[in-house]
Amino acid sequence: MTTRNSAAAAGSQPVAAVAGVTVRYGSTTALDDVSLEFRSGVTGLLGPNGAGKSTLLSVLSTARRPNSGAVALLGEETPGRASRARRVRERIGVLPQSFGFYPRFTVLEFTEYAAWLRRVPAARRRERAREALHLVQMEKHADARMGALSGGMLRRVGIAQAMVNEPALVLLDEPTVGLDPAQRVGFRTLITELGERCAVVMSTHLAEDVAHVCGRVAVLLEGSVRFTGTVAQLCALPRADYGDDGESGDGAVDGSAVEAGYLHLAGAGAVTT
Numbered sequence: 458m459t460t461r462n463s464a465a466a467a468g469s470q471p472v473a474a475v476a477g478v479t480v481r482y483g484s485t486t487a488l489d490d491v492s493l494e495f496r497s498g499v500t501g502l503l504g505p506n507g508a509g510k511s512t513l514l515s516v517l518s519t520a521r522r523p524n525s526g527a528v529a530l531l532g533e534e535t536p537g538r539a540s541r542a543r544r545v546r547e548r549i550g551v552l553p554q555s556f557g558f559y560p561r562f563t564v565l566e567f568t569e570y571a572a573w574l575r576r577v578p579a580a581r582r583r584e585r586a587r588e589a590l591h592l593v594q595m596e597k598h599a600d601a602r603m604g605a606l607s608g609g610m611l612r613r614v615g616i617a618q619a620m621v622n623e624p625a626l627v628l629l630d631e632p633t634v635g636l637d638p639a640q641r642v643g644f645r646t647l648i649t650e651l652g653e654r655c656a657v658v659m660s661t662h663l664a665e666d667v668a669h670v671c672g673r674v675a676v677l678l679e680g681s682v683r684f685t686g687t688v689a690q691l692c693a694l695p696r697a698d699y700g701d702d703g704e705s706g707d708g709a710v711d712g713s714a715v716e717a718g719y720l721h722l723a724g725a726g727a728v729t730t
């Protein structure tokens with residue numbers, strides 16, 4: 458049990474928004490008329506395998522253009538001119554579910570390479586790479602080969618490469634998958650810290666991740682948004698009849714309450730708060 462990220466629940470301006478977004482892969486509709494806004498702090502995208510979470514992150518990263526609908530990122534309407542999309546991309550950090558790397562690269566070389574890809578000026582690349590590695594507590598492994606890292610260390614370097622351009626928006630696709638319980642706890646702390654620096658959108662199918670890290674949450678089921686609101690509001694759904702808001706006296710929620718809210722939605726219509 459932990460304290461929720463209150464910054465995310467605050468009524469700040471949206472950092473990113475999608476309106477009426479539909480994405481199809483052939484005959485599969487991965488996102489169906491999805492409208493969502495993302496603000497500062499950590500927002501969770503919660504849903505089962507195939508719900509459309511990764512597809513939504515690919516739209517938010519500008520990697521995929523929707524078949525229809527509007528996308529606004531960091532104050533810019535996209536998709537639009539290539540130069541505008543590139544400008545936006547330079548202010549976004551992405552941790553995909555898996556990322557490729559040359560195994561003989563050192564951790565520092567890989568992070569500097571990510572800085573180059575994100576068009577960080579040459580004079581600042583090394584400094585930024587070191588700062589990003591410090592953020593994820595990997596600076597003492599800067600000279601280690603990428604191919605020799607454990608899964609948890611690789612995920613940390615993955616976060617470092619996502620933060621190397623000092624992004625305003627960070628997209629994390631299932632960042633805790635494959636981590637052992639202790640690593641997962643450490644990662645939740647790290648993601649909470651990221652949410653204090655920039656807006657973070659994190660996809661997950663783990664209710665515990667949402668309970669520990671997120672201020673707001675959107676539940677996606679079969680490509681549709683079934684809930685948006687605070688984590689406490691999601692927890693309150695099954696208990697609404699009793700006037701229980703799912704929140705303990707210290708503003709904390711737990712994973713089982715999030716899971717109960719999530720399961721409640723399986724048989725319910727869309728809820729927006």
Ligand SMILES: Nc1ncnc2c1ncn2[C@@H]1O[C@H](COP(=O)(O)OP(=O)(O)OP(=O)(O)O)[C@@H](O)[C@H]1O
Nearest residue numbers: 482485486487504505506507508509510511512513
């Ligand atoms: N490149 C693709 N080609 C065809 N269908 C795809 C492609 N990518 C995703 N899909 C389909 O789109 C739907 C949404 O997939 P998506 O990967 O966005 O879901 P997800 O919620 O991220 O799932 P997971 O938790 O398993 O990563 C699924 O039915 C999936 O099979």
